[in-house]
Amino acid sequence: MSVQADTVRLVEEHVAIEPPDGVAVWDIDPYGDEVLADLPAYYGELRARGGFVYLSRYAMLACGRYRETKEVFSDWQRFVSSRGVGLTDFKLQKPWRPPSIILEVDPPYHARTRTVMTRVMSPRAVAELKQAFQAAADTLVDRLLSKGTFDAVPDLAEAYPTAVFPQAVGLTEIDTRRLIDYGAMVFNALGPDNALRRKAMARGPDVVPWIMEQCKRERLAPQGFGADIYAAADQGEITSDEAGMLVRSLLSAGVDTTVTGLGSAIWCFAGNPAEFDRLKANPRLALPAFEEALRLTSPVHSFCRTANQATEVNGTPIPQDAKILCVLGAANLDPDQWPQPDRFDITRRPIGHLAFGVGIHNCVGQNVARAEADALLTAIARKVDAIEFAGAAVWRPGHAIHALDSLPVTFRAR
Numbered sequence: 001m002s003v004q005a006d007t008v009r010l011v012e013e014h015v016a017i018e019p020p021d022g023v024a025v026w027d028i029d030p031y032g033d034e035v036l037a038d039l040p041a042y043y044g045e046l047r048a049r050g051g052f053v054y055l056s057r058y059a060m061l062a063c064g065r066y067r068e069t070k071e072v073f074s075d076w077q078r079f080v081s082s083r084g085v086g087l088t089d090f091k092l093q094k095p096w097r098p099p100s101i102i103l104e105v106d107p108p109y110h111a112r113t114r115t116v117m118t119r120v121m122s123p124r125a126v127a128e129l130k131q132a133f134q135a136a137a138d139t140l141v142d143r144l145l146s147k148g149t150f151d152a153v154p155d156l157a158e159a160y161p162t163a164v165f166p167q168a169v170g171l172t173e174i175d176t177r178r179l180i181d182y183g184a185m186v187f188n189a190l191g192p193d194n195a196l197r198r199k200a201m202a203r204g205p206d207v208v209p210w211i212m213e214q215c216k217r218e219r220l221a222p223q224g225f226g227a228d229i230y231a232a233a234d235q236g237e238i239t240s241d242e243a244g245m246l247v248r249s250l251l252s253a254g255v256d257t258t259v260t261g262l263g264s265a266i267w268c269f270a271g272n273p274a275e276f277d278r279l280k281a282n283p284r285l286a287l288p289a290f291e292e293a294l295r296l297t298s299p300v301h302s303f304c305r306t307a308n309q310a311t312e313v314n315g316t317p318i319p320q321d322a323k324i325l326c327v328l329g330a331a332n333l334d335p336d337q338w339p340q341p342d343r344f345d346i347t348r349r350p351i352g353h354l355a356f357g358v359g360i361h362n363c364v365g366q367n368v369a370r371a372e373a374d375a376l377l378t379a380i381a382r383k384v385d386a387i388e389f390a391g392a393a394v395w396r397p398g399h400a401i402h403a404l405d406s407l408p409v410t411f412r413a414r
């Protein structure tokens with residue numbers, strides 16, 4: 001299919017808007033291989049062109065400065081999620097799967113499911129997992145130290161969350177590959193129907209029925225986030241079907257994201273040995289270091305919103321129905337918000353970073369992600385003397401996720 005034909009079809013996925021007055025027109029494909037191969041360069045160009053740019057190929061807007069991105073991402077009244085957080089406007093086109101009943105809905109309905117999920121993954125609930133998370137982290141780091149040199153993507157970043165998270169949910173059948181592939185489908189589905197999306201979606205027939213099966217009550221262990229969600233159905237707070245859909249949300253959003261965040265944190269330390277020395281000297285910096293790695297690398301690099309009304313953001317007119325690509329990765333590196341934004345500084349405490357989102361949809365699983373990172377980075381800080389690159393790090397193109405594909409490293413024991 002020609003590029004032209006592809007473009008015309010894509011624009012039919014959402015309302016094609018005209019460039020608003022004063023907004024720079026940019027003929028770039030933010031979902032193209034070239035851009036996805038070097039996101040930081042694209043982030044800088046995006047910010048330099050203004051608060052918003054008009055993406056002519058998609059007849060939509062994009063923002064990457066901190067101020068605008070935060071405003072669009074957090075104002076659910078003007079910029080809704082119910083029309084999809086990817087390129088497709090659910091008002092115009094049926095999504096590839098039934099929409100998420102937490103991520104892709106607006107208030108008042110959102111509060112119904114969000115309340116359940118907030119309680120199920122409350123700090124108290126997550127604190128109960130601390131010991132198990134730490135034991136698994138210690139075991140994994142010992143194993144990696146005995147290997148010495150390994151690929152930190154499969155052997156660490158994928159190995160750790162898939163060792164602890166499915167158990168925390170209460171899955172009784174754990175298929176690491178399918179869990180990871182489902183994440184790739186969910187996040188790449190947010191972009192256009194290009195080769196990258198098609199490749200991820202091709203795994204659907206194998207992966208989707210398996211995922212849906214694992215969300216059923218009878219498949220879940222009697223203890224875990226899954227059982228707690230179904231308990232809310234017993235209380236009449238949600239229906240049993242909704243409970244199944246919320247378990248699906250855990251499996252959609254809870255694996256790929258943490259895998260990515262942990263891999264990127266190791267990449268940050270391998271490239272910044274002095275910061276690793278600071279972590280070793282004070283393992284309590286594990287969590288602030290993780291936050292800083294999230295700010296610097298933004299595992300979720302872009303999600304969309306749709307303007308439900310004509311409005312204005314920081315002086316820029318926004319037409320009704322506009323799709324807006326909110327480039328969180330660019331906002332997290334905006335020099336107007338972060339001094340020396342490209343520096344990995346584990347004592348920065350980057351409060352207000354957008355890696356977990358902002359506003360009513362902010363990451364409801366962030367306590368879980370932090371608990372995993374805290375356990376793993378603490379184990380590494382205590383046991384590892386040095387983290388060194390053992391080959392070139394390779395990034396993987398993704399429509400919404402900025403992840404490493406391969407990270408060869410050596411761990412030297414203390």
Ligand code: HEM
Nearest residue numbers: 102103253254257258261300355356357361363364365369
């Ligand atoms: C480092 C790891 C993670 C990152 C970077 C991350 C990032 C995000 C972001 C950016 C959002 C906001 C989406 C939006 O506003 O449109 C979000 C929402 C969400 N996250 Fe996470 N996430 C992570 C881990 C997790 C985990 C471990 C879980 C599950 C246990 C999870 C479940 C969710 C859910 C269900 C939502 C939707 C919340 C809502 O719409 O109210 N996430 N996450």
